[in-house]
Amino acid sequence: MTRHPAPDGVNTTVTTTRTDLAELAAALQSWLRTADDDPSVTVEDLTRSESSGMSSVTVLFTAVRGRDRSEQVLRLAPEPSALPVFPGYDLHRQAAVTGALADAGLVPVPRVRRVEESPEPLGRPFLVMDRADGTAPPDNPPYVFGGPFVDATPTERDRMQRASVALLAGVHATPPPDALRADGAAGTGLARLVDDTAGYYAWTVSEGGVRVPILEDGLRRLRDELPAQASPDVLAWGDARIGNILYRDFAPTAALDWEGAALAPPEYDAAWFVFFHRMYQDMAESFGKPGLPGFLRAADVLEQYRTDSGRTLHDMPYFLMLSAVRMGIIFARIKARSVHFGDTPAPTDPDEYVLHHRMLRTILDDRYEWEI
Incomplete structure (x- = not known):
């Protein structure tokens, strides 16, 4: 797929390895x-x-x-x-x-x-x-800045959205393998997620990272506001977003990247699905780009998910906050690696290790409008 250019001011240099391909x-x-016992x-x-x-x-x-x-x-x-x-x-x-x-x-x-x-x-x-056939919406620069998904017709994007949410419902309807069942007792997925998120942040700080105040604020809220009851655990993707789906003619051909899979409430994936697009949409608008404002709207995704799965999702503002904090930790780690490789200088304000720190602050201040 032909890559669209990034707007001025968007750094797309991301070094992840020094691997020599030859x-x-x-x-x-x-x-x-x-492995094949075949020297040819x-x-x-x-x-x-x-x-x-x-x-x-x-x-x-x-x-x-x-x-x-x-x-x-x-x-x-x-x-x-x-x-x-x-x-x-x-x-x-x-x-x-x-x-x-x-x-x-x-x-x-x-x-x-x-x-x-x-x-x-x-x-x-x-x-x-x-190798599966198809094209994934790119992350670098994000698909909202231009390209085939922005250029698609409303009908094509609607078909893509409906098929993607149906795919997510299919993930949650899949019996979890024993490798996930060993994680712990049923029904404890949310508590494990919050503990894992806090532990993940502590690991990033201890392994060459920096302390990020906005993330610590978020972790406190996640612990203090943990819902008293959560939906039953399902096979959760752990990175449920359209960037991990290959499409042909706006229909999914393959779902990828299962390293974050876990037993967790379905709200975890649904919130990530919505959050990730909104984060990119906010980014596009901050650069004066229209992006895809009507795509993957929270209310539409949740209603279609209810229809496809038969489940009504609860406590979505909490899970959206969890998504924003968890992604903030990931971005802080990625930024630390970018500094490590010399791709970018270290920020003077540690909150700026989080790419979406302004969005996260409005979420933690209860000022973000999700349109649920």
């Missing part, structure tokens, strides 16, 4: 020959994915076995020296979730072929999966 291709080819296997067209995430490194390649050409994806665990975004990266857990989704058949996902836990072949653990 060396990686040679090492991957050697590993495939051993070759690796061709190995390139870094344009939509490679902030946590892992995603590489596209073609595995050639005689006349058979198989387009595949390599996902590498983060380099320990590159300030990983998250403290852990459980490849078997990701594969288990993807397998459960594939078995249920409610959500299109690519097939995971192999998981390699040893760092010896490629320097880090990794998994290999089939």
